[in-house]
Amino acid sequence: MDRAELFRRCLHGLMAFAPAYYLLPTQVPVLGVERWVLLIAFISIVSTVEGLRLLMGWKFFGLRPHERNQIASFVWAAAGVTAALWLFREDVATAAIIGWALVDPLAGELRRVRPRSTVPIIVPVAVYITIAAPVLYMCGEMSLLSVVLVSVIGATTAVAVERQNIRYVDDDFLMIVLPCLIMELFAF
DSSP: OOHHHHHHHHHHHHGGGGGGGGGSOSEETTTTEEHHHHHHHHHHHHHHHHHHHHHHTOOOTTOOGGGTTSOOHHHHHHHHHHHHHHHSOHHHHHHHHHHHHHHHHHHHHHHHHOTTSSHHHHHHHHHHHHHHHHHHHHHSOOOHHHHHHHHHHHHHHHHHHHHOOOSSSOHHHHHHHHHHHHHHHHOO
């Protein structure tokens, strides 16, 4: 693994802390704004920087070669995190964000090391379930059976999306938003 890839993997992992957003009070006292304003500021800053990067031809360390002239995965990730925190229940969004942040790099690495094996499917699904189930149980009000079902559904959705090569929408967005949608539908 080269330094740029290691850098991307580390940033990915750090995004697992994004649900700390829920620890902020609804009215952020120091700034005098509601916390949703921070989400809008976050996605606005990321989008502005990306627009300038594309317009000016800037090169950022860690960008993959195919991202040179298209929207970079970090922008898709920021959009997915913003959508999850804004639109979905706290337990579902937290499970999806942490699951994505840790499982996506793991799945990519396993696929690189064991390309013709089922390991890059089975291990990420198991890890996602191991992450999602306790989060859903501790942060939500679902029964244990529901937690297990929703965790399995979220995990299989996320890993299935990660394995696809979708041309116009990055998996960093889809691995957050689609599991949120599906888990929200089945959460009872």
